[in-house]
Amino acid sequence: MVIETAALNEQELSEYCRENGLYVEQVKRWKESAIAGNEPSEHLLNKAERHEWQKDKKKLCQLQKELNRKEKALAEAAALLVLEKKAQAIWGEPGEG
Numbered sequence: 271m272v273i274e275t276a277a278l279n280e281q282e283l284s285e286y287c288r289e290n291g292l293y294v295e296q297v298k299r300w301k302e303s304a305i306a307g308n309e310p311s312e313h314l315l316n317k318a319e320r321h322e323w324q325k326d327k328k329k330l331c332q333l334q335k336e337l338n339r340k341e342k343a344l345a346e347a348a349a350l351l352v353l354e355k356k357a358q359a360i361w362g363e364p365g366e367g
Contacts, residue, residue, distance in 0.1 A: 272301050 271290075275283055275297050287294050315323060 271297065272304050276301070 271292075275286055278286060280294075283294055283297065286292075287297060
């Protein structure tokens with residue numbers, strides 16, 4: 271449906287919708303959803319789905335922040351290991367000498 275109407279102008283789209291028992295707004299929403307991909311548009315969801323979607327979105331943001339924090343900690347630990355090895359190469363093992 272969306273592919274068939276993609277190249278139509280407003281007048282042709284209206285005519286197509288009348289012939290097929292559709293509303294222009296429906297086809298436009300379907301087109302928007304298709305363009306958006308798998309992410310549902312909030313205005314197409316009922317109240318329970320919208321709440322669930324917002325909860326999932328919030329959880330995703332939380333997980334992303336946690337991942338970023340852990341990546342920074344890992345980078346810091348790697349940098350400290352590199353510095354420790356360089357210090358050992360320069361001054362030798364602790365307790366030597």
